[in-house]
Amino acid sequence: xxxxxxxxxxxxxxxxxxxxxxxxxxRSFAETNERVNRLxxxxxxxxxxxxxxxxxxxxxxxxxxEAYFAAAKLGAIFVPLNFRAKAxxxxxxxGNAEVTILFVGARYLDMVEGMLPRFSTGKDCICVDSKQDxxxxxxxxxxxSSPDEITGEIDDDxxxxxMYTAGTTGRPKGVPLKHSGFVSYVLENVEPASPxxxxxxxxxxxxxxxxxxxxxxxxxxxxxxxxxxxxFEVKEWMKTVxxxxxxxxxxxxxxxxxxxxxxxxxxxxxxxxxxxxxxAAPMPFEVIKKAIQELPWVRFINAFGQTETASTITTLGPxxxxxxxxxxxIEKKLRRLTSSIGRPLPDVKVKIVDExxxxxPVNGVGxxxxxxxxxxxxxxxxxxxxxxxxxxxxxxRTGDKGSMDEDGYIYLAGRGDDMxxxxxxxxxxxxxENVLHSHPTIEEAAVVGIPDPEWGxxxxxxxxxxxxEAATPEEIMEYCRSRLAGFKRPRSVMFVDSLPxxxxxxxxxxxxxxxxxxx
Amino acid sequence: xxxxxxxxxxxxKCGAEFIVTRGGKGELHxxxxxxxxxK
Numbered sequence: 001x002x003x004x005x006x007x008x009x010x011x012x013x014x015x016x017x018x019x020x021x022x023x024x025x026x027r028s029f030a031e032t033n034e035r036v037n038r039l040x041x042x043x044x045x046x047x048x049x050x051x052x053x054x055x056x057x058x059x060x061x062x063x064x065x066e067a068y069f070a071a072a073k074l075g076a077i078f079v080p081l082n083f084r085a086k087a088x089x090x091x092x093x094x095g096n097a098e099v100t101i102l103f104v105g106a107r108y109l110d111m112v113e114g115m116l117p118r119f120s121t122g123k124d125c126i127c128v129d130s131k132q133d134x135x136x137x138x139x140x141x142x143x144x145s146s147p148d149e150i151t152g153e154i155d156d157d158x159x160x161x162x163m164y165t166a167g168t169t170g171r172p173k174g175v176p177l178k179h180s181g182f183v184s185y186v187l188e189n190v191e192p193a194s195p196x197x198x199x200x201x202x203x204x205x206x207x208x209x210x211x212x213x214x215x216x217x218x219x220x221x222x223x224x225x226x227x228x229x230x231x232f233e234v235k236e237w238m239k240t241v242x243x244x245x246x247x248x249x250x251x252x253x254x255x256x257x258x259x260x261x262x263x264x265x266x267x268x269x270x271x272x273x274x275x276x277x278x279x280a281a282p283m284p285f286e287v288i289k290k291a292i293q294e295l296p297w298v299r300f301i302n303a304f305g306q307t308e309t310a311s312t313i314t315t316l317g318p319x320x321x322x323x324x325x326x327x328x329x330i331e332k333k334l335r336r337l338t339s340s341i342g343r344p345l346p347d348v349k350v351k352i353v354d355e356x357x358x359x360x361p362v363n364g365v366g367x368x369x370x371x372x373x374x375x376x377x378x379x380x381x382x383x384x385x386x387x388x389x390x391x392x393x394x395x396x397r398t399g400d401k402g403s404m405d406e407d408g409y410i411y412l413a414g415r416g417d418d419m420x421x422x423x424x425x426x427x428x429x430x431x432x433e434n435v436l437h438s439h440p441t442i443e444e445a446a447v448v449g450i451p452d453p454e455w456g457x458x459x460x461x462x463x464x465x466x467x468x469e470a471a472t473p474e475e476i477m478e479y480c481r482s483r484l485a486g487f488k489r490p491r492s493v494m495f496v497d498s499l500p501x502x503x504x505x506x507x508x509x510x511x512x513x514x515x516x517x518x519x
Numbered sequence: 520x521x522x523x524x525x526x527x528x529x530x531x532k533c534g535a536e537f538i539v540t541r542g543g544k545g546e547l548h549x550x551x552x553x554x555x556x557x558k
Contacts, residue, residue, distance in 0.1 A: 005524075005540045012525020013538075192538055193525075 002179035039070035042141035050075035058105035080208040165307040174380030181310035181374035193223025202246035214311035238268040254505030279303040281506040304341035316342030420449035441469035461490035528554040
C-alpha cells in the first residue's frame with residue numbers, strides 16, 4: 001500500500017463528500033481525484049519521471065495537496081519548501097534536491113527568478129495561483145490534460161517526500177520520507193474513511209512541515225474534510241472553526257495560547273471541536289491547564305516527533321488531559337502534563353540511553369532513541385550527518401534528552417545541545433521555564449546557559465513580561481528559589497520584548513544564546 | 520468488478536472488516552465462508 005491508495009480509497013468510499021475547502025471554494029474527493037489525474041498527466045507531458053523531484057513554494061492551498069498526489073501518482077518525489085526561508089536557504093534546498101519542476105505562488109516568483117535564473121525561462125516553473133507571462137499556469141495544465149486514472153509502478157519503500165529540516169548549525173538537511181512510513185502511521189492510528197463518519201479537520205500548520213503533511217495524509221485516509229487556511233491568524237482561526245464546524249485541529253503551543261488569551265475567544269462558537277492535537281514545540285503547563293479549563297469538551301493530544309521520524313512517535317492522549325481519579329492519579333497526571341510527551345505509538349520503539357549507548361533504568365535521564373518503519377534511513381546525500389544520528393543497529397538519535405517512568409511515559413529534559421551543565425550537574429531549561437511560566441507577571445520565558453568561570457555554566461532567564469506588569473530580576477530569582485533545587489535556579493534575568501521563534505513557534509535557543517548569552 | 524477499491528467487506532462470523540485497496544476478480548473469504556459486502 002502507498003499514499004496514492006489513501007486518496008483512491010477515500011474517493012471510492014465517499015466520492016461526493018467535501019474534501020478540500022479553501023476560502024469559500026469546495027471540492028469533493030472525486031473532483032480532487034480527477035484534478036490530480038489531470039495534473040499528473042500534465043507533469044508526465046512535461047517530462048517528469050519516477051524519482052524526479054517536484055518542489056512546491058507556496059502557502060497552504062488546495063493545489064498543494066493536489067500537486068503532492070500528482071507527484072505520488074508518477075512516483076516522483078515531492079519537495080515542500082519553507083516559504084519563510086531566506087533566499088540563500090531556498091536556493092540551497094532547491095539545488096540540493098535537484099528540483100526538476102517547481103510550483104511557485106505568485107508572491108514568491110520574483111525571488112525564485114532572482115536566485116535561480118534557470119526558472120526564469122522554460123517550463124520548469126509553474127505558477128500556482130495566477131497567470132504570469134511566459135510561465136505555465138497551474139489551471140491551464142489541469143484544463144488541457146486527460147482525466148484518465150494514471151498509475152505508476154510504485155514500491156511501498158519508494159521515497160515520496162523529501163522534507164528539509166533546519167538544524168541548529170549549518171545547512172538544512174533533506175529527510176527522505178517513504179510511502180511505507182506514512183502507511184505504517186495511518187494503519188496503526190487512523191480510522192479509514194467511512195460513509196457513516198464525517199470529520200472536518202482545520203489545517204493551519206504549514207504543509208512544508210512534517211506535522212502538516214502528516215495531518216493532511218491522515219485526513220485523506222480518514223475521509224476527512226480538510227479546511228485549509230493560508231496561514232494562522234487567531235480570529236480567522238476561530239471564525240473558521242465556527243463557520244466550518246471543524247471537529248479537529250492541530251495547533252502549536254503558541255497558537256493555542258493566542259486563541260485562549262484572545263479577548264474575543266468567548267464570542268465564537270467552538271462547540272463542534274472534538275480534538276485538538278498540539279506539538280512541534282514544548283507546551284507550557286499554564287497554557288494547557290487554561291486550555292483544558294476553557295475548552296472542557298475538547299480532547300487534547302500532545303504529539304511528539306520529528307521530521308526524521310515522519311512525524312508523531314509518542315502521544316500524551318486525551319485521557320491524560322482529564323484530571324480525575326485518586327489523589328495519586330491526579331498528581332501523576334499533573335506531572336505528565338507538565339513535561340511528558342506520552343508513550344510511544346504502537347509501531348515505534350523508544351529507549352533512553354547514556355552517552356555510551358547503554359539503556360538506562362526507569363527514570364534515568366539520557367538521550368531518547370527511536371526505531372521503527374517510519375524512521376528515516378538517512379539524510380539526503382549526507383552520509384556524514386547520517387552516521388551522527390543513525391546507530392549501527394538502526395536506532396535514530398533524536399537529540400532530545402529525557403527519561404521514562406515505570407508506566408512507559410517519556411519525560412523531556414531538553415535538547416541535548418540546550419542542556420545547561422553547572423558544576424557537572426544537568427539543568428533542564430524546560431524545567432526552569434515551567435516554573436517561570438507560572439509567575440503571575442511573566443508572559444513567556446526561555447532559559448539558556450551562560451559561561452561561568454567557577455561553575456562552567458549558569459542558568460539565565462530571558463523573560464517577556466505581561467503587558468502592564470512589572471517585576472525585578474531579584475523578584476523572579478526569589479520566586480524560582482522556592483520552587484527549584486538550588487543549582488537549577490537562574491542566577492540572572494534579562495527582560496526582552498519578545499523571544500525569537502521559528503514559524504512553528506519553537507524558541508530559537510541558538511539565537512538567544514548569541515544575543516543574550518554573554519556573562 | 521467483484522472487488523473494487525474502497526469496497527468494504529465484513530465477516531458475519533467473526534465481525535472482521537476489510538477494505539479493498541487493490542481491486543481483483545477473486546472472492547473474499549473469512550472463517551470458511553464468503554464475506555459480505557458492507558453497505
